[in-house]
Amino acid sequence: MRSHWLARTKYTGGVLQGLTAFACLIIIAIVAIIIGNIVLHGMGKLSWEFLSQPPRDHFTKGGIFPAIFGTAALVILMTVAVIPLGVATAVYMHEYAPKRSRLVNLVRLAIQNLAGVPAIVFGLFGVGFFIEFVGRGLDRGLYGGSLVYGQPAIIWSALTMALLTLPTVVVATEEALRAIPTNYREVAYSLGATRWQMISRVVLPQAAGGILTGGILAVSRGSGEVAPVMFTGAAYSLPELPVRLHNQFMELGYHVYVMSTQAFDVEATKPALYSTVLVLLMLTFLLNFTAIMIRARIRKKLRNGR
């Protein structure tokens, strides 16, 4: 009787344990199917011409060069804004503020909540704050009311995106700061360094890898996110490249959205669409892969340091 019960428990346990393994398998399969499908269909049209030409004939011919250029310009501007801000915030939390101060908790809470704000809300904020408030203000003050910055522009998209990716940079930098052994700081102090000297010459160089990881992850996120740039600067189709801060631009993700929902002829656009998705996917994967590699090295250092 008892042994029978035991056997049954063991059997059910084994089955349920198998189910959890099956859940893993499903997730792996989903990832494999998505990647496989996109690679399979996207390879066909991928060529140098595709990467270097502007789109023609309702996106069915030509390539996606303006979208690649626009995305690159966007993430470069974004990085310039988000790295100093994110690194400074992390340095404040880990090096400056007194331990467990209320303010640090507040900053951390703000960062965590910022990470949870939906991307579309950032888009609304970009319109309401950057375009309507800052942009219109600049126009009134500098350009006598003519429309220059008070409209969708790449600079507003980049700043909106910088806000969206701020938590990524802060979290990665903080992790790197944590990996630096305490005695490095103590030695710097004991040699008579001021706090800023200690941070700029000891802590920050040591944390460079973590900052790089954060930056790369932010770029990866920023180059794929569409909702924040839809209304703040991304254009449907634009022959010119963005060369000034107040120009509009084409973005890879937005281009995917436009091609898949508003194409003139869906079937004719499909090869170009798949290839664009493949380019976007390869771009984000390459960035993520690099970031993960660097992060793995830092984590190793963190383990050895303790």
Place this chain on the structure above:
Amino acid sequence: MRSSGVLPYRSEVAPLPKLRQTGTLSDRIASVVIQGSAFLAILSLILIFIFIGKEALPVLTSSEVQKEASLSRLFLPQHARAGEAAEFDWQPISDTPKYSLLPLFIGTLKVTVIAVSIAIPLAVAAALYTSEFAPSWARETIKPCIEILAGIPSVVVGFFCLMVIASWLQGAFGWTYRLNALTAGIGLSLAVIPIVYTVSEDAFSSVPQAFREGSIAMGASSWQTASRVVLPAAMPGVLAACVLGFGRAIGETMIVLMASGNAPVTSWSPVDSIRTFSATIAAELGELVQGSPHYHVLFFIGAFLFILTFLINLMGRWCVGRLQKKLQGAA
């Protein structure tokens, strides 16, 4: 085995020397700049609240806007024409614009519930497997897979849903609407799985090893240990994972915008087309007059989404805090 991740780091740094060396000019400048940047993080959250609130407020205050979109018009049934039955309609572009939020609410609820009920069992089970049963080679496979899934831009998931999943499902079931709540929900679950997995895996691996050893020593099987010791101990963390996943699902835009059909239909059928709050903003903000009632209503929805996700995140973080306290007391 305490991993980092959800658990905030307890600094092992000895307290800094009291004597503050702020003599040099560069030191003082750096100090101001760094503190200012940290405040900017708080400030930006406040600015988001203010500037979205500012554009949303006319719905409550401006009589001009309220002619078309007052609270009662947003939430109560409206008569389209005299003599007809009162209905909930979202038809912002028509002779008599109608702004009932109910169809959008039902759409959001449907797709979120579908996504979450697919994602949570899958992700929590996978996390339990990774943390409790998996040999190291399996762990090394599943973790990068989750990272890859998390790294796929949502517009690509939306595209995949629209082009591939929708066609497969329609081919298999022959639904009336190719793009519907179920299709979008499946796509949305792909965006929810990584966050639920990561947070609950963190929770499982933060359960002290002594719990497992004690359980095994009492003769429990590995499944009994996982289900009756580790899972209950990590429960607040799993709850946090579910809450955060829910927050992610409500706010996600591109997937539902591309795969849900975008028809504001008031129905409970999972295979009808739907329109969510986030997709409504994305689809309509581009083509309207700035300052019109429609514009303010969209910001009103945005403010609602912002506050909702804000509260959800606070709740999630609170759950994580609970887990931490619980395990600290136990260890």
